[in-house]
Amino acid sequence: MPEGPSLVISKEALQPFKGKKVIRCTTTANIDAHLFIHKKVVDITTWGKHLLICFPHQTIRIHFLLFGSYLINDTRAITPRLHISFSNGFVNFYTSSIQLIEQPLDDIYDWSADVMNEQWNEKAARKKLREAANREIGDVLLDQQIFAGVGNIIKNEVLFRIRVHPESITGNIPPAKIKALLKEAVTYSFEFLQWKKEDVLKKHWLAHTKKTCPRCHIPFIKKYTGKAKRRSFFCTNCQLLY
DNA sequence: GCGCATGTTAACCA
């Protein structure tokens, strides 16, 4: 569930509820479910890994973290963290982080940072990369203020595709590689989206969880890298350390 | 049956 493309899938699945009024709402999160009764959903959108259910004056922010899930017109045995019913169906969110947003979304979200958003702005990202010059590129790819929606799978796949070692210092990476990085972060995210929809995502992994480099046929290194200490799978032969 | 993982935040500590 958790990476950006999966959030896009959830957003698309929930579109039938856009424009509908809430009939029933219950939550175990620390927000007042009554705020939304009889209110109309004016939009359902995403920013990175955030799913945003927008009402005229408030927004419910759902973050699936590692284990979150949702069901539409279906229920599991455990109590949902959030349930919302409409005249045309209902949705249940499980084990998710639910927050209430009171500010206008444009005040708090930089839409140009979201790799899945049509407002994604490569130039803005390149500027942020210059400011991140002394950080490891593996950490930088996971930075939601720069690459909102990118998660650990996308990180590993993008770095393998552009042949860059995850522990490379961002400022040392040549401009042509930075250009490739910016392109591939978006391209791979949309391929991820398509493969996820077709339920063939894992089949297309070249690096993530893999034991051997498909190019060099030598063993991948598995290492918890960077300040994020997230799993990196990489080939020390074909992924250059800058 | 154990250990771990597509994530984030808060608490804690030096």
Place this chain on the structure above:
DNA sequence: CTGGTTAACATGCG
């Protein structure tokens, strides 16, 4: 105040 580490959350899979 800062930076770093750890815990917490809670589920499913190999």
